[in-house]
Amino acid sequence: MKSINLFRGYASHGLLPRTDIIEATSEVLLPEVREYDYNDEDRHPLVYGSDNGSAWVRACIAEFSNRAFKLPVSSNAATRPEHLNLTSGASYGIMNILLQTTLPHTGYTKQAFIVTPTYFLVNKAFLDAGFTGKITAVEEKGDGLDLAFLEAKLKSCENSSNGESGQKAEESLRIINAQDGKKKIYRYVIYLVPTYSNPTGAIYSRSSRLKLLELARKYDILIISDDVYDLLRLDDDNGSGALIPSPPELRFPHLDRESISAANTFGNTISNCTFSKIIAPGLRTGYQETANAKLATQLASGGANASGGTPCQLNSMIVATMIKNGAVERIVHNFVSVLRERARVLAKSIKLYLPKGTQYSECKGGYFSWCTLPVGYDSSKIVEEVSSEGVLLADGSHFEVSGDRRNWGERSVRLSISYATAAEIEEAVKIWGIACQKHRVLDCEQADIAIGHASSLLKSRRKKQSQL
Template structure:
C-alpha cells in the first residue's frame, strides 16, 4: 500500500537541488584555498572551527541578499549570527535570553508548530506557556487583547534585567513570545504590518522578546499577497522600537525550506549587535564555533552565484501548483462548508471541517487506507489551560512533500471516507 502522507513538512526529494548543492560544495572545497583567512580573525577556513557568530563574509553575503529581497537596507553583518537551522535557533535563543527564575511567562501563538513545545520544556519554561489565538475576525491577526492582559497580570513595565558572567553581560527578558508571522505553521496566516507594530509596542513596554520563525518568507507564490517586513526589520528601522541596547525581536530564519534541510544552516537577525553577540557566545556555540561551518560557505556560494534565487523560483512554482490542486480537490471532494486557510505561500494549509463530522474517526479510518492526515490536536500549546480542541474539527495539510497526483488522490479518499462513515 502506497502511503499518502500530508504530515511531512519537507520538500519532495525529486525537487531538492542536488546538483547545485554538489557543485557549490566542490567550488568551496576545491576552487579556493582561502589563504586570506589564515590571519583573519573574522573568517575561518570552511573545514576549520567557525567564528562565534559565523564567518563575516558569509554574514555579509546573507545580509545583502536579505536587504535585496525586501528592498529595505536595514540589515548588516553585525546584526546577523549563523545557526544550525531554525529549531537550533529557538533553543539557542531560550538558553541565552531566559531563565526559569527570571522569565515570567512564554507566549505561544495557537495553533502552533507541533514540535516547538519541547524546546520550551527543555529551557525550563514548560509550565509557563500561555496560548494566544490567531484570529481573522478582529482588528489584529492574533488576540493582542488577551496578550496585553496577561502581560499586565504577570509583569511590570520598565524592567531591564542584566546578568553578568565571564562572557560579559547577559540580557534576560521578562517575557518571550514565539510566533510564525508569515504563512504561519500551521494556520497559513500572514500577520499585517499593524499587528507586527503593535507586538513591538507591547514587547518594548513589557520587556518581551519576540521570537519570529521567519522560515517561509520567500515562498510567496500568490502575486496578490504582500508580505510586510519581518518584525526584526521594523525593530531595526525604527529605533523608537528599541527599548534598550538589545532590542525586542529576533528573526529566526533558515535555508532548510528554500534549499534543503540536510544543510542545517540558518541565520538570525536581531535589532542590535549586542543581542547578536550574546546569542553567539552560548556554551556550545562558544566551544564549537558557528554550527555547520562548511555548509554556511556553501550557502554563501549559492547566493553569490545566483543559484539560490533560481532554486526558490522552482520551489514556488511547484508549491503554487500543488496548493491550487489541493484547494480544488477540497472543493470537489469535501463537504461544501469546509473552511480553508492558507495556500498563498509556505508549506501548510489549515482546514476546518463542519462540526457534524467526526474528525477523529475519519482520520483513524484514513490511516488504515494509507492516508495520513494530522489532526489539529497535535498543534495545541502545552498545558491544560491552553487547549482549544483543534482536533475536533481541524487538520493541517502539507503541500511540500506530495505530488499533485498524490494530493488529489488523498483528498478523494478523504471525502469518500467521510461519506462512508455517514458524515455528509
C-alpha cells in the same frame, strides 16, 4: 500500498537541488587555499569558525535578504552582517535563543506565550528551557493575534509578582551578569510564525506586527518569529521579473530597527531563519537576525559557540556560494512554481470532494494550510481511518500548546503541499472526502436510531400514563 503524505513538512526529494549543492561544495573545497582561510572573521571552511559565523557569509545573507525584501542598504530597516548570527537551522536557533535570553528557572522570565495552533515540535524546546507550567496559548485573531487577551495576561503576571521572589529573580540576573558580562534577559517571550504560519498559513499584517512590537517594548517581551517560509510566496505572479517574489510583510527586526530608541540597546525581536525550507533541510544551516549587533553578539556568545565556533562553518559557506552564483534564487523560483500548482490543486480538490460548509482558504505561501470540517465531523477519527488507506493527514490535536489546549483535533487538519505531488494531493483529498461521507452517513444512522429509541420510550411512557 504506497502512502500519500500530507503531514510531512519538508520538500519532496525531487525538489532538492543535489547538483547545485555538489557544484557549490566543489567550489568551496577544491582550491587548496582561499583568500579568507587565515582571516580570523572567516577562516578555512574545514576548521572551527568564528563565534557568530563567517563575515563573508553573513554579508552574502544580508545582501540576499535586502534584495528579497527590496530594502536599500541606506534604509534603517536594512539587514547588515553585524545583525546576524549563523546557526545550524531554526530548531537549534530556538534552543539557543531561549538559553541565551531567558531565565525561567529563577523566575526572572515570568511567562512564555505561544501562538495556537502552533508548530507542533516547538513545545519541547520551551519545556527543555524550563518553561513547564509557564506557557500560555494566544490565538490568532483577524490579521494577527488576540492582543487584548495577551495584554490582559501580561497585566495579570505583573500584578501577581511577589516581592521576595522578585528580589531573588533580580539577584540571579545580577550573578549571571557578574560572571558573563552584561546580558539582556527578557521578562517575557512570545513565539510565532507571522508569515505563512505553521500550521494555519496566516499572514500577520504590518499593523498587527507594530502593535505587538509596542507591547513588547512596554512589557519587556522578546518576540521570536520563525521566518522560514516567507520567501515562498505563491499568490504573486511576480510581474517584476525577479526570480523571487517579495514577501508580503517585513520581518520583525526590520520593523524594530525602523523605530528603536537609543536607550533600547538590544531590541525586542529575533528573526529565526533557516535554509531548510528553501534549499534542503540536510544542510542544517540557518541564521538569527536581531535589531542590532548587541543582541546578535549575545546569541553567538554561548558556551557551545565559545568552544566550537559557529555550528555550521562548512555548510554556511556552501549556502553562501549558492547565493553568490545565483543558485538559491533559481531553486526558490522552482519551489514556488511547483508549490503554486500543488496549492491550486489542493484548493480545487477540497471544494470538489470535502463536505459542504468546510472552512478553507487557499494556501498563499509556504508549505501549510488549515482546513476545518463542518460541525458533526470528528477529524481525529476520520484521519485515523484514512491512514489505513495510505493517506497521512495531521489532525489538529498535534498543534496544541503544551498545558493550554484548545481542542483543535475535533474538526481541524493541517495540510502540507511540500511533499506530495499535485496528482497525489488530489487523490488523497478524494479518499478523505469519501471517508467524510461515510462518517456522516454513520452519524446520521446513529442519530436516527437514537431518535427512534427515544420515540419508543416516549410512547411507552405515554401508554403507561394513560393506563393509570
